[in-house]
Amino acid sequence: MNEEKSWDGCCFCGAVQLTVKGNPEAMGYCHCDSCRHWSASPVNAFSLWKPEAITIQQGEANIGTYNKTPESCRKWCKICGGHLMTEHPSIGLTDVYAAVIPGFSYQAGVHVHYQESVLPVHDGLPKLKDIPAEMGGTGIYMAEYS
DSSP: OOOOOEEEEEOSSSSSEEEEESOOSEEEEEOOHHHHHHHTSSOEEEEEEOGGGEEEEEOGGGEEEEEEETTEEEEEETTTOOEEEEEETTTTEEEEOGGGOTTSOOOOOEEESGGGOSSOOOSSOOEESSSOGGGTSOOOEEOOOO
């Protein structure tokens, strides 16, 4: 039997529970101003999944949405305020925040929007000015800086 791997996650209070299945399309760190402000942190650890890989197991009625731009539909729990994910319709992927799926073995592969960084990171991973060209960005790489 060849079962697809899955990981369970939830919001801060547990009212919203979700499952992700398979493998993410990409993982990395986002340094953009929007992600930093939304997550109240200097960098956001993302894992991008195809929408069909994500299932809300419980609490769907408790999910709120905020659309700052058409490219990002941010989702959170209306009970505890815990952030869950961001849908990116223009690229057909959903960012389930790495912290929401604690059992998942997160392995970042890239830094995006590094030109907006407020926390320089020296980890040897590629640093992109914005996002990869195949996702609509410039695909321009930057040097690590201090």
